[in-house]
Amino acid sequence: KTFDVAVVGATGAVGETMLGILAERKFPVGKIYALASSRSAGNTVLFGSKSVVVEDLAEFDFSKVQIALFSAGGSISAEYAPKAGAAGCVVIDNTSHFRYDPEIPLVVPEVNPAAVADYKKHNIIANPNCSTIQMLVALKPIYDAVGITRINVATYQAVSGTGKEAVNELAGQTAKLLNGQPAEAEVYPTQIAFNVLPHIDVFQDNGYTKEEMKMVWETQKIFGDAEIKVNPTCVRVPVFYGHSEAVHIETRTKITADEVRSLLQKAPGVELMDERQDGGYPTPVKQACGHDPVYVGRIREDISCDLGLNLWVVADNVRKGAALNSVQIAEILIKDYL
Ligand code: A2P
Numbered sequence: 001k002t003f004d005v006a007v008v009g010a011t012g013a014v015g016e017t018m019l020g021i022l023a024e025r026k027f028p029v030g031k032i033y034a035l036a037s038s039r040s041a042g043n044t045v046l047f048g049s050k051s052v053v054v055e056d057l058a059e060f061d062f063s064k065v066q067i068a069l070f071s072a073g074g075s076i077s078a079e080y081a082p083k084a085g086a087a088g089c090v091v092i093d094n095t096s097h098f099r100y101d102p103e104i105p106l107v108v109p110e111v112n113p114a115a116v117a118d119y120k121k122h123n124i125i126a127n128p129n130c131s132t133i134q135m136l137v138a139l140k141p142i143y144d145a146v147g148i149t150r151i152n153v154a155t156y157q158a159v160s161g162t163g164k165e166a167v168n169e170l171a172g173q174t175a176k177l178l179n180g181q182p183a184e185a186e187v188y189p190t191q192i193a194f195n196v197l198p199h200i201d202v203f204q205d206n207g208y209t210k211e212e213m214k215m216v217w218e219t220q221k222i223f224g225d226a227e228i229k230v231n232p233t234c235v236r237v238p239v240f241y242g243h244s245e246a247v248h249i250e251t252r253t254k255i256t257a258d259e260v261r262s263l264l265q266k267a268p269g270v271e272l273m274d275e276r277q278d279g280g281y282p283t284p285v286k287q288a289c290g291h292d293p294v295y296v297g298r299i300r301e302d303i304s305c306d307l308g309l310n311l312w313v314v315a316d317n318v319r320k321g322a323a324l325n326s327v328q329i330a331e332i333l334i335k336d337y338l
Pocket of ligand 1: 008009010011012013014015035036037038039040041057058071072073076162163164165
């Protein structure tokens with residue numbers, strides 16, 4: 001049995017990777033449709049080794065496909081995902097637009113796969129924020145074993161999370177500055193090359209940014225735990241691919257670093273890399289970039305707090321943080337529901 005699939009935003013950083021991962025994992029695709037704006041219609045993108053002509057989203061008839069993977073921005077999803085759902089196809093949406101709707105499931109396959117069942121109301125499943133996904137894949141085994149009451153997290157997020165223009169901005173600014181020329185900022189409010197910006201997405205009334213609040217809301221929804229406390233600081237760093245996170249948790253009952261290491265050794269989607277020596281920890285460039293696992297290292301008991309534990313969590317934000325997670329949701333969908 002095969003499924004006809006549309007990728008919306010197929011020319012973008014995430015869309016291109018969605019096509020690549022569908023091919024790589026041998027998803028049973030019948031016909032593939034690559035959709036983007038009218039500006040890109042007629043261009044081609046790659047689906048495995050095959051090239052596919054890009055079509056204009058505005059003219060596409062979603063009754064031709066059974067599954068649509070959306071990653072073209074929140075306003076595009078707001079307009080087209082309900083239409084696609086009404087036409088009978090199941091939308092897996094990578095934007096934040098539907099994530100907090102109680103009628104729409106928000107799924108990380110390693111954490112809450114059963115939530116996929118709720119897609120039927122609107123034919124839409126939301127893919128969580130990249131930073132939330134990798135954090136929860138790493139924390140799920142600990143949460144199940146001893147409970148987690150509070151999470152303090154500081155992120156170190158790559159520019160590819162913003163999109164292709166941001167990747168170009170970091171490369172362009174770096175080249176200019178190394179050539180003694182001034183660097184102009186267009187995508188970010190100020191220079192990102194050789195710099196660090198404690199600001200991702202828009203500021204909220206409470207002083208946190210929307211990216212930070214996504215980690216709060218999404219952790220509670222995915223764990224199904226309205227009581228879990230999350231205190232995030234989200235930071236953009238001059239890295240192209242791969243988000244890192246310093247995660248500091250407080251558990252309900254005591255767990256040792258050794259116990260956490262043995263739990264994570266066998267956790268789905270996790271790769272443990274925790275040697276207490278030079279280079280014995282994961283980094284975005286050397287481990288995560290281009291790979292599927294969520295890498296975890298630097299596991300330590302918190303010396304300042306009895307029930308505290310620290311971890312360093314790194315993953316490819318475009319793959320596990322977006323495209324791969326969406327394709328894994330589609331795999332559950334075809335295995336159990338379609
Ligand atoms: P296009 O290349 O035609 O602008 P990124 O996040 O890497 O910047 O990618 C954004 C993706 O969303 C691209 O594929 C882009 O297509 C697509 N997109 C942006 N605006 C629209 C639109 N109005 N209709 C359809 N696709 C859009």
